[in-house]
Structures are given as C-alpha cells and as structure tokens.
Amino acid sequence: MRYRVTIENCSETYPCSEQQTLLQGMEQLGKRGIPVGCRGGGCGVCRVQVTSGTFSKAKMSRSVISEADESKRIVLACRCTPTSDLSISVVGKMEKALNGKHRIQTEDDLSVAAVG
Amino acid sequence: MAFKGVLRPGLIQIRVLNMDEAINHYQNILGLNIVSTEADGRVYLKGWDEFDHHSVVLRQAESAGLDYVAFKVDSDDYLREIEPRIVAWGLEVDHVPAGEQPGVGPRIGFTLPTGHRIELYHQIDMAEDHPGIINPDIYQRRPDGMGASRFDHLLCYGPNIGKAREFFCEVLDFYQPEKVDLPEGDGSLAIWLTASNKAHDIAFVEHEEPGKLHHVAFLLQDWNEVGAAADIISINDVSLDIGPTRHGITRGQTIYFFDPSGNRNEVYAGGYTAYPDHPVRSWDFDHVGKGIFYYERTLNDRFLTVLT
Numbered sequence: 001m002r003y004r005v006t007i008e009n010c011s012e013t014y015p016c017s018e019q020q021t022l023l024q025g026m027e028q029l030g031k032r033g034i035p036v037g038c039r040g041g042g043c044g045v046c047r048v049q050v051t052s053g054t055f056s057k058a059k060m061s062r063s064v065i066s067e068a069d070e071s072k073r074i075v076l077a078c079r080c081t082p083t084s085d086l087s088i089s090v091v092g093k094m095e096k097a098l099n100g101k102h103r104i105q106t107e108d109d110l111s112v113a114a115v116g
Numbered sequence: 117m118a119f120k121g122v123l124r125p126g127l128i129q130i131r132v133l134n135m136d137e138a139i140n141h142y143q144n145i146l147g148l149n150i151v152s153t154e155a156d157g158r159v160y161l162k163g164w165d166e167f168d169h170h171s172v173v174l175r176q177a178e179s180a181g182l183d184y185v186a187f188k189v190d191s192d193d194y195l196r197e198i199e200p201r202i203v204a205w206g207l208e209v210d211h212v213p214a215g216e217q218p219g220v221g222p223r224i225g226f227t228l229p230t231g232h233r234i235e236l237y238h239q240i241d242m243a244e245d246h247p248g249i250i251n252p253d254i255y256q257r258r259p260d261g262m263g264a265s266r267f268d269h270l271l272c273y274g275p276n277i278g279k280a281r282e283f284f285c286e287v288l289d290f291y292q293p294e295k296v297d298l299p300e301g302d303g304s305l306a307i308w309l310t311a312s313n314k315a316h317d318i319a320f321v322e323h324e325e326p327g328k329l330h331h332v333a334f335l336l337q338d339w340n341e342v343g344a345a346a347d348i349i350s351i352n353d354v355s356l357d358i359g360p361t362r363h364g365i366t367r368g369q370t371i372y373f374f375d376p377s378g379n380r381n382e383v384y385a386g387g388y389t390a391y392p393d394h395p396v397r398s399w400d401f402d403h404v405g406k407g408i409f410y411y412e413r414t415l416n417d418r419f420l421t422v423l424t
C-alpha cells in the first residue's frame with residue numbers, strides 16, 4: 001500500500017509505502033525537504049511534526065525526542081512509516097555553525113545557491 | 117621502552133537502541149567478533165587483530181551515543197601515579213572495580229571539560245581468540261564483513277576543546293599532530309591528539325553541546341579494503357554518510373556510515389606516522405573543507421550536525 005506524504009513547509013508531496021520510513025520514501029525519489037542524517041533514530045535532524053494522518057513508529061533516541069515531543073506527534077521521519085496519507089511539517093534542522101560564532105560554508109550552501 | 121604511559125584507546129562503550137540490530141551491524145558488517153554477552157545485556161566484541169579480551173562494548177539504552185572511551189596504560193604503577201596528577205589538574209576521579217567488565221581490571225574515570233567520560237586501565241586478560249604469537253600466521257581465520265582489524269580512534273564534539281588539549285598533553289603526555297584554527301584568536305576549531313605513532317587516538321571539534329559522539333573508527337589495511345567496505349555498505353543497505361574518500365588531515369583513506377542506532381562509524385586506512393618532534397600541521401578556517409574531505413574539498417552539513 002502506498003500513501004501520499006505532504007511536506008507542508010515546502011509543499012512537496014511524495015508516495016511512501018508502509019514498508020518504508022518517511023525519510024526513505026523521500027530520499028529514494030530524490031525529493032528534498034526533510035534533513036537526512038543518520039537514518040537510525042539517533043541524531044534528531046529529521047524531526048517532523050505529523051499534522052494529520054496515522055503512522056507507526058520504531059524506537060527513537062530519547063535524547064532527541066522527549067515524551068512531550070511524542071505527545072505532540074513530533075517524531076523522527078527515519079523511524080516512522082505511514083499507515084494513512086500524512087501531512088508533516090519539518091521541525092528538525094541541520095545546524096549551520098560549529099559553535100554559533102563561526103559559519104562554515106558547506107556543499108549544501110553551494111547547492112542551495114545554485115538552485116536559488 | 118620508549119613508549120610509556122598511555123598506550124592506546126582500548127575500550128569504547130557505545131549506547132545502541134536495539135541490541136539485535138547492533139550485533140548484526142558490528143559483527144556481520146564491520147566484522148568484529150563477539151567475545152561474550154553478560155547478564156546485564158552488554159555485548160563485548162573485538163577485532164581480529166586485537167590481543168586484549170575485547171575493545172567494543174555495546175549497551176542497549178534509551179538514547180544512542182557514547183558512554184565512555186577507556187585508554188590502556190602500560191602499568192599499574194602508572195595508573196596509581198597518574199591519579200593525583202589528574203586531580204591536581206582539576207578533575208574529579210572515580211574508581212570502577214575490577215570485573216565491572218569481563219576480563220578487565222580496575223579502572224579510573226573522569227569527565228573532561230568537553231563533557232566526555234574518559235577512563236584509564238591497565239589490566240585486561242588476553243583474548244582466547246587472539247592473533248598468532250609463535251610463528252604467527254597473518255590471521256587465524258578470514259574475518260567477516262569489512263574485516264575491521266581493531267578499534268582505532270574516535271572524534272568527540274563538545275565545548276572547551278582547548279582545555280581538553282591542555283589536559284591530554286600536560287597530564288597524559290599526548291601530543292597534537294594536527295589542528296584547524298579558528299578565524300580569529302589562537303583557539304582551535306578542531307584538534308587531533310595522540311599518545312602513539314598514529315596520527316590520532318582521539319580528536320575533538322568545538323561544539324556547544326557537551327559529550328557528543330561524532331564517530332568511532334576501526335582500522336582497515338588499505339585502500340582496497342575501504343573499497344570493499346563501500347561494496348558491503350551498498351549490498352546491505354547500510355546508511356552511508358560519505359566516501360570512500362580521503363582526509364587531508366591525517367591523510368587517512370576513509371568511508372563514513374551509521375550503525376542502526378545512528379552512531380557514526382568510520383573504517384580507515386593509512387594516515388601518516390606521527391612523532392612528537394614533528395611540527396603541528398595547521399589548517400586555516402578557509403581550508404577546513406579540503407582538510408576533512410580532501411577530494412570533495414568542501415564539508416557537508418551532515419558532517420557538522422549529525423551527532424549522537
């Protein structure tokens with residue numbers, strides 16, 4: 001079964017099967033929107049809030065998703081699979097600086113610059 | 117013996133979210149051998165070229181990341197003598213009794229200003245399944261997976277890395293083969309430290325949040341093995357970070373990937389031979405991309421952000 005996932009922040013949508021995590025579904029189609037990190041529920045960069053729809057979830061690292069987060073349906077896209085069509089909003093991020101003061105340019109900046 | 121005091125990072129305890137998935141990864145993908153599974157659930161593993169009882173400890177927990185890294189020292193005398201020096205430098209030292217890990221003697225532990233727990237120990241049993249000693253063959257039996265030969269080094273992210281450098285160099289007699297400078301002042305963005313001839317035993321990157329793990333690295337023999345590791349990553353759909361590539365810093369040949377709990381692993385080959393009398397190689401802030409990823413010559417956000 002395939003479900004439709006809508007990323008609200010960038011109005012991207014993609015199909016995702018119930019065998020795939022939300023992050024795998026997005027990555028496999030070359031889509032963008034959710035930051036991709038470890039893909040294993042450890043780093044927290046793929047945090048999303050599910051605003052509508054149902055899903056099942058695997059174990060997520062407590063240091064990046066608290067119980068309060070989970071009760072607000074804030075989860076890790078790499079640990080959740082859809083069980084209906086879903087809308088999500090991205091709340092995780094890739095920090096842009098190593099220590100807040102100094103900004104390092106990365107290839108991700110360059111690719112954003114090339115697109116935008 | 118010219119090589120005294122701290123010998124190497126010998127033990128690392130890593131938190132994983134699911135033990136069965138972790139065992140599959142560290143055993144079948146990396147190619148470490150399981151030494152024992154204990155009543156508390158911790159699993160002990162070692163690389164095929166390690167003499168000591170084990171080097172990697174997996175502990176199932178609610179959060180991924182690093183519990184601690186422990187350095188092996190050359191004698192019980194050193195362990196006794198170093199303790200007051202650590203205390204005099206300003207860190208609180210605690211004691212872990214012999215037997216807390218199978219085959220391991222007493223350990224002392226303390227927390228760095230970067231938030232990382234470091235331990236020191238001397239006694240550890242020799243592994244039953246150790247490399248050959250008398251007329252030794254190259255190996256006893258062909259290793260599985262990537263065939264990682266040993267735990268090599270780790271990279272930690274946390275605050276106050278200048279203090280960590282001072283501690284390692286002044287108290288534990290490490291030296292610094294390489295560093296990345298901050299754009300202003302004489303602080304460092306990143307430092308590579310060693311107690312040995314390896315270009316690094318431990319490295320640090322300056323980061324706001326304390327106690328974070330960037331990666332745990334295991335040794336391969338050469339560039340061909342790094343290529344074979346990349347094949348294994350694709351065959352098994354392991355989460356890839358970047359590579360195969362090379363580091364400008366240390367010159368190591370490398371590939372980065374993630375264990376099933378999101379802890380980053382590296383398999384690494386080569387790297388220059390370090391000596392304490394060599395100058396400190398320095399990279400300025402504008403060349404850090406080439407320093408980290410020598411072929412790509414630019415960093416990616418994932419390298420800077422994705423930690424456990």
Ligand code: FES
Nearest residue numbers: 037038039044078
């Ligand atoms: S990508 Fe690391 S937690 Fe999802």
Ligand SMILES: [Fe+2]
Nearest residue numbers: 271333382384
């Ligand atoms: Fe490394």
